[in-house]
Amino acid sequence: MTQLPTLRQLQFIIALAEHGSFSRAAEAVFVTQPTLSAAIKELEAILGTVLVERGARGAVLTPAGDVVLERAQRVMTEAEDLVVAAQAAGEPLAGPFRLGVIPTIAPFLLPQVLPALRSRFPELELFLREDLTDRLFEALRERRIDAALIALPYDAALIETHAVWSDEFLFAAPPDHPLASKAKLSPDDLTDEPLLLLEDGHCLRDHALAACSTGSARSDFAATSLHTLVHMVKSGLGATLLPRMAVDAGLVDRMGLEVRAFDPPVAGREIGVAWRKGSARADEAIQLGDAIREILEAPAA
Known part of the structure; x- marks a missing residue:
């Protein structure tokens, strides 16, 4: 019968790859350095190949060691999932x-x-x-x-x-914005309207553009957070769309902005x-x- 590596040995090779040193890896997994070194040598014997290049400056995995490391990480993750699944079944x-x-x-x-x-x-x-x-x-x-x-x-x-919850988009602008006092606000009113939005990488930016069918966002004033965004609007740089969740949580309180719902409401995101x-x-x-x-x-x- 083929001898298989133990989970402990796989844990040791993962720690060694992470720390690059037998002493630091041993400390991380709470064993002595000789214990970890012996376990790695036994793992190399089981697999029939050298996994670690040992030197005065530390330890580096060989190409075979890199292959074993990738699979060891998968095995350890699956083992953790096994424990989690068993625990979750009980409570x-x-x-x-x-x-x-x-x-x-x-x-x-x-x-x-x-x-x-x-x-x-x-x-x-x-x-x-x-x-x-x-x-x-x-x-x-x-x-x-x-x-x-x-x-x-x-x-x-x-x-x-x-899906858990629907989050409506609201229009936010300074009180003197042309759309701030419009009797009935429609997403069509934002066609070609420059909007201040979050920078690329935030999904809220894409959802806002999709909800209002406009492609003319002010990328030169893209914000890194909603808090920055509302301060930009307060400064008169333009208008924006905000999730109702953020508004209800007080994002624009005491900011002096005009915040309005669309008619009909714009379901911006789930x-x-x-x-x-x-x-x-x-x-x-x-x-x-x-x-x-x-x-x-x-x-x-």
């Missing part, structure tokens, strides 16, 4: 859960829902990461996070989503939860999304 949404959130949602949604989530799932330990959608999807595929709160629609390979296709935590991601919807739908106390 869903308990223990660590790594949740990504995009910047145009995080500061406005999380303060509202986190206290209620803690009350509903007292054993849940949420670890939050804020980042742009593309980078969160990469983290999902690489199993560095379990789920992400994003804005839909957004298609991506190997990612599945579940807030949704995303996860890696085939993830052992897919059911938990959906359950978390549904819990957030229920919290948002609950009448204010």
